[in-house]
Amino acid sequence: MTAMHPTEKMKSNIVGIVAEFNPMHFGHRYLIEEAKRRTGASAVVCALSGNFVQRGAPAVLDKWQRTEIALQNHVDLVLEIPTVHCLGNAAIYAASGVQLLEAFGGVTHIAFGSESGDLEGLRKVSDYMREHESEIRRKIALRRKSGESYPIARENVLRESDMKEVSMYQASNDILALEYLKNIRAMKPVAVQRQGAGYHETDSPEKEFWSSTGIRKAISENRLPEDRVPWSSEKLDFHISEEKWFQGIRYAILMKTPEELDSAPGGGEGLGNRLKEAARKAQSLDELILNTKSKRYTYTRISRWLYQILLGITVELQNRSPEYLRVLGFSERGREILRETKRNEWNRLPFVDNINKCGLDSRMLQMDVLASDVYNLMTGQSVWDGSDNCRRVVIK
Numbered sequence: 001m002t003a004m005h006p007t008e009k010m011k012s013n014i015v016g017i018v019a020e021f022n023p024m025h026f027g028h029r030y031l032i033e034e035a036k037r038r039t040g041a042s043a044v045v046c047a048l049s050g051n052f053v054q055r056g057a058p059a060v061l062d063k064w065q066r067t068e069i070a071l072q073n074h075v076d077l078v079l080e081i082p083t084v085h086c087l088g089n090a091a092i093y094a095a096s097g098v099q100l101l102e103a104f105g106g107v108t109h110i111a112f113g114s115e116s117g118d119l120e121g122l123r124k125v126s127d128y129m130r131e132h133e134s135e136i137r138r139k140i141a142l143r144r145k146s147g148e149s150y151p152i153a154r155e156n157v158l159r160e161s162d163m164k165e166v167s168m169y170q171a172s173n174d175i176l177a178l179e180y181l182k183n184i185r186a187m188k189p190v191a192v193q194r195q196g197a198g199y200h201e202t203d204s205p206e207k208e209f210w211s212s213t214g215i216r217k218a219i220s221e222n223r224l225p226e227d228r229v230p231w232s233s234e235k236l237d238f239h240i241s242e243e244k245w246f247q248g249i250r251y252a253i254l255m256k257t258p259e260e261l262d263s264a265p266g267g268g269e270g271l272g273n274r275l276k277e278a279a280r281k282a283q284s285l286d287e288l289i290l291n292t293k294s295k296r297y298t299y300t301r302i303s304r305w306l307y308q309i310l311l312g313i314t315v316e317l318q319n320r321s322p323e324y325l326r327v328l329g330f331s332e333r334g335r336e337i338l339r340e341t342k343r344n345e346w347n348r349l350p351f352v353d354n355i356n357k358c359g360l361d362s363r364m365l366q367m368d369v370l371a372s373d374v375y376n377l378m379t380g381q382s383v384w385d386g387s388d389n390c391r392r393v394v395i396k
Contacts, residue, residue: 014337015041016107016187018081018097018180020049021066022059022216024073027113027195027209029230032074034192035111043076043333045107047097049086050368051375052311054093056303058240058375060216064391067329069231071396077334078394079104080326082364083311083371084318087304088265089150092318094179099322102186105346106337110187112180115171117193122174125158125165126181132161149298244378246285252310253279265318266305271297275305311371323362327353329394355388 015035021028032044048070050063059066067078085096101107114122129136136157143153155170169178173194181189195209210218210228218224219236226232253261258272267275275292282288289302308318325347330338341347352358355369369388376386384390 012042013039013108014043014045014106015039015109015111015190016045016047016101016104017075017111018047018094018101018176019070020053020059020212021070022049022053022212023061023219023229024066024069024231025210025212025215025229027211029073030195030209031111031113031192035109035190036074038190038192039109039111039188041109043337044074045077045079045101045104045334045337046070046075047081047100048078048328049093050080050083051371052083052086052307054086054088054090054304055300056087056305056307058245058307058378060219060240061236062375062379062381062386063328063372064394067394068396071329071331071334071394073230075334076331077338078328078330080328080368082322082326083368084313084320084364085322087307087311087313088318089301089304090176091179091182094176095183096322098180098183098187100325100349102184103322103347103349104325104341105344105348106341107187109190110180110184111190111192112177113173113194114177114191115174115194116169117191118168119189119191121165122169122177122191123181123189125169126178128161129158129178130182136161144296147296149296150301151298240379242285246282246288248374248378249285249306249310250279250282250288253306256309261309263315264305264308264313265315266301266308311367311374313367317363317367320364322349323364324352324358324360325349326365326368327351327393329396331396335395353393 017032017035019028035041036044048063048066049059051059053059061069063080070078079100081093081096081100085092088096098110101110116122139157140150140153143156144150148156169175177191215224215229218228253275258270258276261272261275262268262270271292278288278291282291285306289299289306293299293302327338342351350358350360352360352365355365358365372386372388373383376383
């Protein structure tokens with residue numbers, strides 16, 4: 001007799017989401033509320049980025065603050081996405097988030113934002129991408145050799161395929177949605193159409209929901225209206241100094257050989273020489289990236305590469321699947337489903353809620369600890385008091 005999957009044994013639905021909350025806005029809260037409404041879920045489990053985010057930058061609030069905010073806004077359990085995957089491309093980031101939620105064992109649904117809101121269309125395209133993955137990779141590699149960046153090469157390959165519908169799904173959230181769908185094995189997907197400002201919109205005062213991009217811009221200009229975020233601006237109690245990050249990254253670059261720089265996931269093909277030269281001349285982080293990027297290597301890819309270099313992330317480490325379920329926080333309901341999962345041994349990865357007692361020998365976990373230390377150092381917080389060794393799970 002075939003054993004039942006844990007999702008079939010749950011007494012009630014549990015919906016998962018993958019998020020950065022950088023920072024959380026009302027559009028995120030709408031996603032959570034709509035996901036619960038559509039699935040009838042009794043709880044929300046979030047796979048959350050740590051102190052560094054996928055576009056290649058430090059988060060505007062640390063992972064503990066964003067966990068606390070999430071728990072105040074209808075999330076019940078927060079798991080950390082490993083740093084090595086947060087600083088990967090969309091495919092790596094999405095795969096890690098989905099794998100964590102499925103490894104938890106009791107998440108019945110996964111919800112995600114989508115510009116189109118067209119689940120069936122997204123599903124059709126993702127199925128095509130999964131079935132023709134090797135062919136798509138080969139064609140993307142050929143286009144990259146001709147000088148196209150990865151996003152452009154990917155878009156062109158898909159546009160030229162038999163799957164003509166793909167041109168409908170090139171907005172930021174839809175691209176992530178396709179990657180989520182490619183990796184889902186047991187959870188039931190729910191696409192929630194994005195509301196309010198677009199992903200990249202920075203000035204949209206008339207919109208009900210601002211984007212994270214727009215909120216980050218307002219924070220940098222000290223003009224964040226209190227009614228635009230579901231949390232208090234008092235949490236912005238430290239300053240993200242781009243100059244400090246620039247000098248730290250510059251030092252890391254100068255201390256490495258071009259070959260060592262190229263060994264990080266974002267490098268390769270002699271780009272290390274170009275980066276070292278740029279590091280000696282640049283006067284700001286933006287200038288460093290602009291002087292290194294090219295038609296083939298996008299601004300975002302170079303930005304991610306810089307933080308991979310700073311932390312010492314390798315290709316081998318980034319290509320590993322998640323190795324643990326790192327618990328950052330939970331509500332009372334979250335505590336209940338955590339206990340139920342542990343008691344029934346539904347989890348397919350070990351839980352880590354106390355770094356000092358987990359007994360897990362994992363370079364991936366060590367990288368999370370290092371990332372927190374570096375983040376605290378560069379933002380002027382206590383490296384020890386704010387370290388993963390001292391911080392405890394956030395309980396609502």
